[in-house]
Amino acid sequence: MHYAIRARDLAKQYRIGAIRQRDMGYVTLRDAIAERLRGRTQKATTTELWALNGVSFDVQQGEVVGIIGRNGAGKSTLLKVLSRITEPTRGRAELYGRVASLLEVGTGFHPELTGRENIYLNGAILGMRKREIDRNFDAIVQFAEVEKFIDTPVKFYSSGMYVRLAFAVAAHLEPEILIVDEVLAVGDARFQKKCLNKMQDVGQQGRTVLFVSHSMQSILRMCQRAILLNHGQVVADGPAQQVVGVYLGKGTHSIAERVWSDRASAPGKEIAHLRAVRVRDVDGDVADTIDIRTPVTLEMEFVVTTGGYVLMPHFRLYNEDNIAVFTTLDLDPEWRQRPRPPGRYVSRVTIPGNFLAEGSLYVEAALTTLDPPIGQFAERDAVAFQVIDSLEGDSARGDWTGNLSGVVRPLLPWTTIYEPSA
Template sequence: MSDKPVISVENLGKAYFLGKAADKHATFADVLVGAAKGAVRRFTDRVADASKSSDAYWAVRNASFDVNRGEVLGLVGRNGAGKSTMLKMLSRITEPTEGRAVIRGRVASLLEVGTGFHPELTGRENIFLNGAILGMRRTEITRKFDEIVAFSEVEQFLDTPVKRYSSGMYVRLAFAVAAHLDPEVLIVDEVLAVGDATFQKKCLGKMGDVMRAGRTVLFVSHNMDAVTNLCTHVVLVNKGKVSDRLHPEDGVKQYLATTAEGMGVPLSQKQRTQYKPRPAVFTDLKIETETGHDRVLHTGGRVRFDIELSDCQDIKAATVGLAISDNRGKRVALFHSMYHSGLWIRGAQSGRMTLEVPSLPLTPGNYYVELVMADDQGYIDRVERADKLDIVFGDMLGTGKIPSASQSVVVLPAHWDIAGGLDRAAASDIPGEVGGVQAYQGGSDVKAGGAIAMNAIPAAV
């Protein structure tokens, strides 16, 4: 077995020339003839032109890294950072402007929902078509056909044209074909976000099986839990620049730091996701709490969100959601206008929405607020890091203690009782109690009587 890396990337870069269109009338024969007459000269000229041109936009520049056999490398970064461009170059879909990449082994890539599918063909026919595109022999596809269908969960619609499939059905079938190719290298972009939670878990499990079989995986995701749990290393892509290989936890922290860079930017100017370009809908957000400090809330405290909306007069029926995510980008709470109040909105030139949360029982930590407006087409306006919210200790259970963030995400009221001969322990026997008085509250170590008492219940729980 070769000791060489399965993937070697050396000074890889991709430049796009703003405002310049490609030759739409060039035929495949023209390309071949042109390649034969001076590919090296044109490549050199193209790199020189890109380096000098003020119109050149470098989506990726000077990227270098290696991936060894059996590793799962996560590419993390904000939208538009260059992650997908990198994967397209490695998948031979996009030609690099400079540098080179060497991949040793058969590659299966899943970069967009339904890549290689023909809308008029059935699911059954597209399995054979997509498998052939990915390099599978017909006998190999036939042998794995039942396994692919079972994994995709589309048996009932197997002989239906895929143009009638939902986006979730598309991605399930496309992933099933790619994953069962048994590639040496599996390249997966953020398409798994389309599937439901159960299927995402199945896909992550399949990628784990691929890794344990000695395969190599390149994985792009905004799900930081998946990145941390699945990846052996992480590369941070930020504004076209690529970091060194990082430990997953370090890579996630650096990524989250880049997403927090725009906290001081007005909401109307923050990066957002929209299914079609439009002016910003969410233009201002104010957070009021009982602590007297904006964006600071006690565990279990009341919080009010005042949301300003603009330029949405064309919207006929939409829902609005406010989500709260932890430092790893995982949602821990969602407040939805339809779920909580049966409310759909019709747009106007300007307006305001108010969300009242009587109790937000999150454990102490730093959280981020996400705003989403959506209709049946997708995200009208979505701002992932609209604002931040810091949760501090609050005695919502009345015992002076609450679980720590490592023990739970939320703090929920409950009542314990004892019977059958058990009795309540004496205060003097309880660690952290001095003369029956609690020695510690809050989030820092406080010495009392020469001992350090713990705010949370024992860590072993």
């Protein structure tokens, strides 16, 4: 077994809250007042923060691994330790092969040097010979789309130009290990797609990619494996869909299916209780990810224990910003305004393709009686799924690669009337 990265008990401690001593031999009146207002004139307090604490994992050569977690989980600190930018407080990291890192805007380039000079400087740092850099130079410049500015000092580049060139250098100078933080968010959607495709190409060439992202679409699209960090520790490591499920709060099972086999713990009251909620794709399979162009079916299984009531099953969908996208009510004419006898029911609703916007969607499954209205259950975040836009041009985005705002993204018919000028 050939390893690219081996991390053992990595830990990184920071001390925060300490007041730095001034180099000057005096304190101004303003300084003294500010210190007294903070109540810290006599004594400075420090707090120890473990950004990483006991992180261990192995990455094999050729793996594309996603690193996910909430803000402050330790993702960026881990990449800095692996990139030899930050020294760990404890533990050891072994990397086998040439490493290229893209961690944040401003890292790796000398601002006074031109784009051309920085390409050769970075190649030399990676241990490449000039002829090796020459062989990749045109591809780097073409990918970065900075032909007109390649002989301009990079301190005059916009953040987008800087990121494009930095990623092109990191990806094209043939590193055995490519480490990328979510700095790609600076670029536009079209360039992000180019970067994702390039990282996939790097992985398919047998090289290793370590990729940090808050976009679950990108993680699921790119990575077969993911590592979830929380408070500086590894809490899940395995197949990407399974780890994303843990991240979204649904344990180790599929985020698209949830079953309550025990009546005592199932949501519900004396009239009805919930048995299961599922997300199904166009083929009828339980699925965590849905292509934006295809329909998705939501399924609610429930049991009626006390008959004689008119029931209203319904779903409510929320997006990543906790905004209610829409609510859909069960208006099946077979059971509308009709009391239901005891038994097991499975209610389904299908949402057409090219309707939902891309991103994470969380499903609330609920059921209430009518006349009188009595809620039987309302299970928030019962299941979740990802809508992924393939960017192939035949979805509602068409040829547009930029951001499309809104909680839904319908593909609507347009018509044009044209009259030639006289």
